[in-house]
């Protein structure tokens with residue numbers, strides 16, 4: 001039988017896992033939520049949750065994968081009688097996220113091209129739109145994004161390019177594709193981020209952004225938000241953000257763990273992944289938020305509009321060097337998105353590749369990567385056609401929930417991106433992590449993780465802590481997150 005090939009080095013594994021974790025969630029989710037939910041206070045709550053749940057579930061998922069050496073479906077199947085179907089749930093949420101991730105990744109490629117156009121004053125840049133923005137009293141960023149959303153063909157082409165890039169890397173396999181790309185891409189991302197932070201934080205007026213991010217209560221006192229969120233909603237926002245950001249509850253870390261060498265230290269790796277992800281989220285904040293406060297003080301602070309309207313305005317107003325920083329920034333976002341999307345596709349593909357190999361059908365990685373990419377591509381097209389709910393084909397429109405275009409509808413129905421996100425991030429992910437902690441805490445017993453983490457004599461100093469968390473604290477916290485997410489997305 002053919003051998004199942006894993007990561008060549010622990011550094012390669014780390015870069016791939018950090019790459020999976022670092023993504024759009026870090027760039028447009030974390031800084032904005034931190035600013036709106038109490039700055040430093042939010043950061044501390046986030047860190048506590050990361051220690052109580054994020055780290056625990058991370059070790060648990062890596063252990064499931066490495067112990068079984070299988071993709072998520074088989075891994076749960078081998079481990080548990082009661083929860084053997086859970087792998088499917090993980091794969092499903094990975095697949096759902098992939099649809100809109102690819103659409104957004106495509107948008108990012110478009111903005112790299114746009115800024116190249118601006119650099120050379122070419123027609124595909126945003127220059128032509130400056131006059132339109134003046135005439136309409138809007139901004140260049142708003143005009144660029146509006147025009148782009150109004151032209152789904154362009155969005156589809158870029159989305160499919162992104163799907164193709166993801167597929168080609170996954171076809172290369174773990175060591176040959178994913179590890180190689182992430183080992184170069186992640187350090188490059190880091191360097192680009194540092195350059196962008198220096199530019200952003202030295203703009204005049206940048207300090208307002210730093211206050212927004214770090215000073216508790218600043219956003220409320222300065223009218224950036226209207227109402228202070230209550231403690232409960234801060235905790236559930238932080239918990240939801242953390243899980244999404246760490247790629248937990250969606251089969252991805254189980255799959256990467258299954259390719260990890262038996263002699264590596266699970267506890268150490270989990271700590272590094274959690275720390276790096278949080279560090280990059282903070283750095284992403286230092287890059288985007290001061291820019292917004294300095295150059296586009298009324299721009300949106302989170303979500304797609306932050307990336308595609310506010311940030312483009314920032315580069316537009318930066319003067320001659322704007323397009324250069326624009327290229328650097330959007331390229332960095334493309335790297336972050338690609339390194340996440342490959343782990344999403346890999347989580348889906350690994351199961352089928354393993355199955356074919358175990359049945360003696362040989363290496364079918366190419367075939368399954370292609371099938372997975374076609375599936376993701378088709379749904380990515382729907383997300384692109386929907387143009388973030390602006391094209392009249394959103395779930396709310398189809399179900400007749402919106403009589404007047406200005407009617408407020410629940411988040412899940414506002415557009416297809418949110419629809420897929422709500423199912424995955426709102427339900428499947430917290431549920432997956434909740435059930436996983438119940439499986440370890442109550443069905444198999446935490447000893448299983450201890451045995452796996454220390455199988456070649458590695459240290460697992462946090463085991464006492466892990467035991468208490470996985471049995472009591474993590475499930476409770478996950479219930480809270482589940483409740484918060486459902487409330488936010490569906491009501």
Ligand code: TRP
Nearest residue numbers: 021023024025026245247252340
């Ligand atoms: N962590 C990614 C981000 O911050 C998004 C994500 C969520 C993800 N779940 C995932 C990536 C699973 C890969 C696998 O943007």
